[in-house]
Amino acid sequence: MKKPHPSRALSPQEQDALAAELDALRDSVVADLGERDARYIRRIVRISRYSAVFGRIALMFGFVPLLWPLAVLALGVSKILENMEIGHNVMHGQYDWMNDPRLNSQTYEWDNVGTSDNWRKTHNFKHHTYTNILGLDDDLGYDITRITGAQRWNPGYLLQPAYNVVFALLFQWGVALQDMKLGRYVLGRRPLTEMFAKLRPIVRKSGFQLFKDYLFFPLLAGPNLLAVPIGNLIANGMRNVWTYSIIHCGHFPAGVRIYTRAECKNESRGHWYARQMNGSANIEGSRLLYILSGHLSHQIEHHLFPDIPAHRYPEMAPKVREICERYGQHYATGPFIRQFGSVIGKFFLYAVPNLQRRPRTA
Amino acid sequence: MTVTATAGQPAWTHSLFRSGWLDGSALNFFLEELNPAWSLVRPAVRIRQIIEETHDTRSFVFKPAWGFGRAIAGQHVGIGVDINGRRHERRYSISSAPARGLVTITVKREPNGKVSNHLHDRIKVGDRVFVSPPQGDFVLPSPAPQKLLLIAAGSGITPLMAQLRSLLSGRYSGSIVLLNYVRSQQDRIFGAALDELAERHPQLSVHWCLEKENAERFSASQLQQRVPDYAERFALLCGPAGFMQVVRQHWHEQTLDERLRFEYFGTPQPFKPDDKPAGVAAHIALARSGRSIVAEANQSALAALEAAGETPSYGCRMGICQSCRCRKVSGPVRNLLTGAVSHEPNEEIQLCISAAEDDLVLDY
Ligand code: FES
Numbered sequence: 001m002k003k004p005h006p007s008r009a010l011s012p013q014e015q016d017a018l019a020a021e022l023d024a025l026r027d028s029v030v031a032d033l034g035e036r037d038a039r040y041i042r043r044i045v046r047i048s049r050y051s052a053v054f055g056r057i058a059l060m061f062g063f064v065p066l067l068w069p070l071a072v073l074a075l076g077v078s079k080i081l082e083n084m085e086i087g088h089n090v091m092h093g094q095y096d097w098m099n100d101p102r103l104n105s106q107t108y109e110w111d112n113v114g115t116s117d118n119w120r121k122t123h124n125f126k127h128h129t130y131t132n133i134l135g136l137d138d139d140l141g142y143d144i145t146r147i148t149g150a151q152r153w154n155p156g157y158l159l160q161p162a163y164n165v166v167f168a169l170l171f172q173w174g175v176a177l178q179d180m181k182l183g184r185y186v187l188g189r190r191p192l193t194e195m196f197a198k199l200r201p202i203v204r205k206s207g208f209q210l211f212k213d214y215l216f217f218p219l220l221a222g223p224n225l226l227a228v229p230i231g232n233l234i235a236n237g238m239r240n241v242w243t244y245s246i247i248h249c250g251h252f253p254a255g256v257r258i259y260t261r262a263e264c265k266n267e268s269r270g271h272w273y274a275r276q277m278n279g280s281a282n283i284e285g286s287r288l289l290y291i292l293s294g295h296l297s298h299q300i301e302h303h304l305f306p307d308i309p310a311h312r313y314p315e316m317a318p319k320v321r322e323i324c325e326r327y328g329q330h331y332a333t334g335p336f337i338r339q340f341g342s343v344i345g346k347f348f349l350y351a352v353p354n355l356q357r358r359p360r361t362a
Numbered sequence: 363m364t365v366t367a368t369a370g371q372p373a374w375t376h377s378l379f380r381s382g383w384l385d386g387s388a389l390n391f392f393l394e395e396l397n398p399a400w401s402l403v404r405p406a407v408r409i410r411q412i413i414e415e416t417h418d419t420r421s422f423v424f425k426p427a428w429g430f431g432r433a434i435a436g437q438h439v440g441i442g443v444d445i446n447g448r449r450h451e452r453r454y455s456i457s458s459a460p461a462r463g464l465v466t467i468t469v470k471r472e473p474n475g476k477v478s479n480h481l482h483d484r485i486k487v488g489d490r491v492f493v494s495p496p497q498g499d500f501v502l503p504s505p506a507p508q509k510l511l512l513i514a515a516g517s518g519i520t521p522l523m524a525q526l527r528s529l530l531s532g533r534y535s536g537s538i539v540l541l542n543y544v545r546s547q548q549d550r551i552f553g554a555a556l557d558e559l560a561e562r563h564p565q566l567s568v569h570w571c572l573e574k575e576n577a578e579r580f581s582a583s584q585l586q587q588r589v590p591d592y593a594e595r596f597a598l599l600c601g602p603a604g605f606m607q608v609v610r611q612h613w614h615e616q617t618l619d620e621r622l623r624f625e626y627f628g629t630p631q632p633f634k635p636d637d638k639p640a641g642v643a644a645h646i647a648l649a650r651s652g653r654s655i656v657a658e659a660n661q662s663a664l665a666a667l668e669a670a671g672e673t674p675s676y677g678c679r680m681g682i683c684q685s686c687r688c689r690k691v692s693g694p695v696r697n698l699l700t701g702a703v704s705h706e707p708n709e710e711i712q713l714c715i716s717a718a719e720d721d722l723v724l725d726y
């Protein structure tokens with residue numbers, strides 16, 4: 001990113017006008033929420049639950065050709081739906097207006113080793129408020145990947161293309177432990193007792209997940225003991241790699257802008273909106289891809305309107321894009337292969353120190 | 363009659379969901395799939411019978427799900443219905459005597475009542491409604507005093523009807539006077555049932571005070587004339603706020619306060635601040651601590667709480683992270699981002715973008 005970012009700077013008046021237009025779009029959708037949205041999310045919940053039941057029962061028959069892979073796929077898809085279209089979106093409060101205690105942002109607990117409480121803090125608050133602000137948004141490279149020249153290089157980053165493969169496979173663990181910032185304890189900057197206290201809920205939650213996938217259901221299977229944990233491992237892996245890819249396509253592909261703290265001091269609502277637009281990237285694809293990504297395929301719309309039911313984003317996208325264009329703001333989008341390819345490219349590019357003077361990031 | 367109160371889900375289902383060692387939400391999902399009445403969160407039961415009480419009042423009979431417990435006469439239940447994807451819940455008094463088996467609630471159609479109109483217009487026998495367990499402390503002391511006076515106005519008769527049915531079906535041998543204030547003949551909720559009860563039980567005397575036909579309203583002299591020994595009786599009172607105010611005032615003047623139990627319906631008014639200092643737009647009552655704080659005009663409820671020394675949790679302070687969610691029990695709030703005003707009781711709000719339009723009660 002050596003050339004300046006394609007979006008032009010907005011005057012304070014333009015920022016206010018932009019905010020007013022986006023607020024109006026938001027209000028029109030909020031006013032229209034109803035039966036349709038309730039039916040949609042309940043249908044997704046049903047699909048996810050029943051495909052999990054099918055997967056878990058079918059796995060117990062052992063390594064039956066065709067059936068076993070199908071079972072793994074069903075379980076994997078169920079976990080993906082549960083994490084992305086249900087868990088992530090419910091915890092954003094997208095369905096709180098329904099007043100359904102099962103879809104409440106504050107009490108929902110997802111099928112993941114990370115605790116929902118932790119997620120609500122790191123993701124809903126830190127990442128969505130401070131999106132792409134270097135030093136404030138922990139999701140920027142998740143502390144372990146250098147995805148912009150503005151991050152200081154150290155030799156550890158030489159290995160980042162390799163360790164990102166491991167990170168992708170174990171993504172849920174990374175997310176679960178993200179807020180722990182374990183380095184602080186290893187370096188002795190913080191007391192270990194604090195670490196153990198913070199780890200307790202995570203250990204509890206992940207203990208349950210491990211117990212369920214690798215002890216309880218395998219034992220239920222009796223003689224077909226092995227088929228179950230292996231199937232569960234693959235299903236979890238599927239979900240990890242998929243969520244890893246989708247999430248990395250959200251803020252790291254080419255054309256996405258990184259901000260400094262100084263730029264965002266006392267920012268207006270319009271500036272916040274513009275930052276969300278410029279700091280996110282979409283994925284183009286089929287409806288199936290949208291649903292399986294929890295509509296994070298529409299990361300830009302999600303960041304502008306995090307609490308609007310996500311299945312509405314595809315309808316809102318043309319309008320958002322039109323507003324973007326009118327205000328001279330870049331709307332980063334592209335097919336999955338191109339977006340993800342661009343992220344992988346950055347892993348290699350920034351594994352080595354900056355070749356020239358520090359590139360512009362602002 | 364409706365009572366606004368805490369719409370809690372039983373604590374044990376909450377802890378079940380969070381415990382981790384039992385996948386409560388999966389278990390609950392499949393129980394609900396098998397039968398919505400088996401829900402661990404909020405059972406949905408079928409309406410068995412609908413009784414036309416008056417032109418604007420109906421009774422709904424249902425069989426509660428397990429876990430409902432046993433109601434005490436005078437208590438109310440939460441009734442939830444989904445209207446255009448949104449669940450609305452109101453509390454309605456039980457009008458049947460507590461017993462195993464069926465429960466009856468009686469609902470008067472409110473002019474702008476979302477739930478009461480939905481119940482009247484849409485709900486047919488066989489439809490399901492969400493039911494939450496009975497609550498409320500509008501109950502008689504035990505053992506029941508030997509001389510009772512029940513004062514009802516309008517749909518305020520509902521919880522008193524449960525009291526009457528429960529007393530008269532048991533071994534109660536004392537005397538009961540019912541003063542029942544209604545607008546006109548056609549507004550006599552439980553008219554026939556009360557007449558029949560009075561006929562079968564000489565210990566009960568029912569007085570219908572008709573406002574339209576007889577211009578009969580509550581007053582000290584009217585009371586004296588109808589029930590000369592009222593001061594000796596233990597009184598239960600239920601009706602609209604204005605009516606109850608007048609009656610309570612009278613009991614207060616006679617220094618009989620502790621001989622009177624009452625229940626408000628509609629929005630509870632925990633305080634009536636008519637002398638707000640300049641700059642104060644509203645009072646916010648904090649239901650858990652019982653504190654009352656002030657809010658300035660256009661001030662977010664979050665800022666108002668903080669100014670009063672409370673420490674609510676928050677994150678973004680701009681309406682996106684949901685860290686500041688809190689349940690509003692009653693009162694109007696304005697969304698500071700959209701300007702929309704909501705009067706919905708028992709609604710989740712984001713404190714950082716909600717300003718009190720008028721007095722509020724928060725579950726905080
Ligand atoms: S503090 Fe983030 S939504 Fe209120």
